[in-house]
Amino acid sequence: MSAVTESVASTYLDQENLHAAHNYHPLEVVVESGHGAWVTDVTGRKYLDCLAAYSAVNFGHGHPALIAAAKAQLDRITLTSRAFHNDQLGPFVTALAKLANKDMVLPMNTGAEAVESGIKIARAWGYRVKGVPQNRATIIVADGNFHGRTTTIISFSNDEQARADFGPFTPGFVSVPYGDAAALEAAIDETTVAVLIEPIQGEAGIVVPPADYLPAVREITTRHNVLFIADEIQSGLGRTGATFQCDNVGVVPDLYLLGKALGGGIVPVSAVVGNKDILGVLRPGEHGSTFGGNPLAAAVGSAVVALLATGEMQERARVLGEYLQRGLTSLIGRGVVGIRGAGLWVGVDIDPALATGREVCERLMQRGVLVKDTHGSTIRFAPPIVASESDLEFAVEQLSAVLDDLRA
Template identity: 85%
Template sequence: MSAVLSAGQAAAGDTSAELATESHLAHTYHPLEVMVESGEGAWVTDTAGGRYLDCLAAYSAVNFGHGHPALIAAAKQQLDRITLTSRAFHNDKLEPFAAALAALAGKDMVIPMNTGAEAVESGIKVARAWGYRVKGVAQGMANIIVADGNFHGRTTTIISFSNDPVATDDFGPFTPGFRSVPYGDAAALEAAIDENTVAVLIEPIQGEAGIVIPPAEYLPAVREITTRHNVLFIADEIQSGLGRTGATFQCDNVGVVPDLYLLGKALGGGIVPVSAVVGNSDILGVLGAGEHGSTFGGNPLAAAVGTAVVELLATGEMQERARMLGARLDARLTALIGRGVVAVRTAGLWAGIDIDPELATGREVCERLMLRGVLAKDTHGSTIRLAPPIVVEAADLDIAIDQLEAVLEELAGR
C-alpha cells in the first residue's frame, strides 16, 4: 500500500472535531490529529485504515519498531508467569536483566526505575549522596552543573534547571543546587565548578532542543575536566542511547565513558516503561536500603522486556543499521538545504531539520507530512525532528524524505 494517503483516506482519518470535543484528557499535549489504532515495524494505522510511516518512534522509545517479535514474545511469556512483585521480594528476571544491562554499558551495577525522568532524579540523588559521603562536600551545599537548552524531564526538580519558559512558568518555587552553562562550551563548564560541585549532567546530544550536536571535542573535554576535579560525569542517554545514533551510546561515538549512564525510553522496547541508572558500585553503592526505590521499578515484566532489548543490542546489528541508514538520511536531507531547509543535524537515524521560518512553522510542516502519510514532530518554532524506528526499510526512509521535499515545494508555491 502506498505511503501517501489518498484524499479520501485523509478525510476519513480526520478526527480533529472528535478529538477537540470528546477528549477528557488534560491539555498537556498538542498532538497531530491522527487516531492511531495499530502498528507494525515502522508503520502505524489509524482508525480509518490510513497508514503512516512513524518518523518519531515515540521520541526513540520505539527504536526497534512497533511489535518487534522478540520483544512481544518476551512480554507474552512473562505475562503468563508474574508481572509485579515489588522490590520487597526477589524476582527471577531482575538480576539477569541488571547483569546484562551492566555488561552492555561496561559497568557493574544498575538502579532500575520506570520513566526517564525517574532515572534523572535517581542520578541526581546518587550524585548528591556520593558528594556528601565520598567526596566530603558539606551537607546541603552540593551543586550540579547542567547545560543551557537542556531537557531531562518535567518533574519539579528537573524543571528547576530548565531555561525553557514553557517548562518553568508558574511552576515555582524551584529546587536549588544547579548551575547552567552554555552547551558545548567546556571552558564555561570548568569555570562553574567549585569545591561543592558533585556532578556534571549533560545530554550527549540535546534532543528536545532540536538534535543539537556539540563539537566533537566537547564530551572528551567534559570527561577530562570532571576527572581532574573529582566530579561525576552523568550522561543522559535516554533519547540518544540504545542504538539511535549508530552506537550503543552516543558517548561511544566520541570515545567517552561517563561515570553514570541514564537510560530509558527504548529500554522498554515500546512495551512497558523501563529506565535505569547504570554505573559502578563505588558510586551507585552509596545508596542504602530504603533510601531510594519504586514500587514498579525492576518488576518482572519490565525486566523480561529489558533483557530482550539488551539481547537485540548485544549483537551490534541495530547499531550498524542505524549507522548505514543514517548516512542515507543525512545525504537526502542535506540536499534540501537552500530548498526550504536552513540547516540539518544528524546522528545515526536522528535528525533535526531547521525549516526556513519565512516558509512555515515546524508544526505546519508536520501537519502537511501527516496528510502525506508521514508522522513527525516539531520543536522550537520551525525545527522538526525525524527519528524513525531503526527497523525502517531504506525505501521507506526515502519515501519520508520524498514527502518532505514535496511539502517544501507546496509551501514555496502557495
C-alpha cells in the first residue's frame, strides 16, 4: 500500500476513532463499496466478505432485485408511521406469514427489538391466556445465549462484558445449560410462559446443539403449555441451508424472531412471526415502533421473501456449506482443532497456543479475507449465499496460509 493510500485510510480511521463511540473494535479496513460476496476498501483493495454483516447480507452486497425494490420505493414514499396504512405492509406481512407457515406478523426494525417484542408477547400471553399471576411470568433461556444488548436482554446474558456496569437488571428469566433438555424441563414451573432459544448459538461460536435437543424442547414446551420462541435472527432466512434452522431438525416453534437478512442488507427489518392465538394478545397502543413496518422496509422485505420463496437460496447455502466445511475440515491438525456449523455458517476453533481469533482475523484481512472472531480463538465464517465455490476455496486457502505462517 502506498503512502498516499495509507493516508486516505488513516483519515477515515482517525475520524471514526475521535468521534464515534467505541462500542466496537473493528478490523482496520475501511470499506467503500461492495458487490456480491466482495467488498472494496477506500484504497481500492478487494476483500472476500466472509461475515456478511452477521448474516444481514445473506444475499450479497447490492443484490439487483433488492436494490431495484428499494429504488422503486424511494421514489414513492418511505415512511408513514403506523398511524396510517401503507400499500407495502399488507403484501409484506402476507408473504412472510406464508413463508413461515404462520398467520400473523409483528414488524419491527432491529433484531433486539424483535426479541424485546417476543418477550412482551410471551408475558401478555402468559397473563391473558395461560393465567399466570400478574408480574410473576418467567422465561427460560440458555447459558451462553446472545439475543442483543438492550438492558432487558443483557439481564439474562452470561457475558460479563455485556453486563458490567449496566445494572440493575430485569428479573423474570431462568438460565439453563444449552443443549440440555432435561435441565430445561426441570426449570419449568407454574410461572413459566416461554422458552427462548437460539437454534444455533451464534455469538457463542456457532454452537450446534445435539440433534434431538430442539425436538425435545418442542415436545416439552407443548406438554407444559409453554411457548417455544426460536431466535432465528442469524440462523434464519437461508443461512443454514433451510428457510429456518428449525426446519433442519423438523420442529416448528410458536414464535419465530427474525431480523438481519430480512432487510436484505439495505434497511433494518425485523419481525415476530406466529399465529393469531399468540400474537393476537396485543391490543392497539400496547406496543409499537415509528419505523416498524414502514413502506421502504416492507418493500425490501417483500423482495427478500420472494428470493426465499423458490427455495433456491436455501439449497445453494446447503450445497456450498458442505463444500466450505469440507475445506475447513482439511485444516484440522494444522492449527485448527475443531469446526462445527450448518449450511454457510461455520465456527472454526484455532489452537489457542498458536494464536487468538483476533490475530487470525487480522492476518486473513491482510490476505483479502474478512472474518470475525468470537470468544478467544474461535472465528466465524458466514459468507453471502451468492459466493461461489472458487470464493470459498480462496478463503480456505488463505486460512491455510495463515496457519502455515503461524506454525513456521
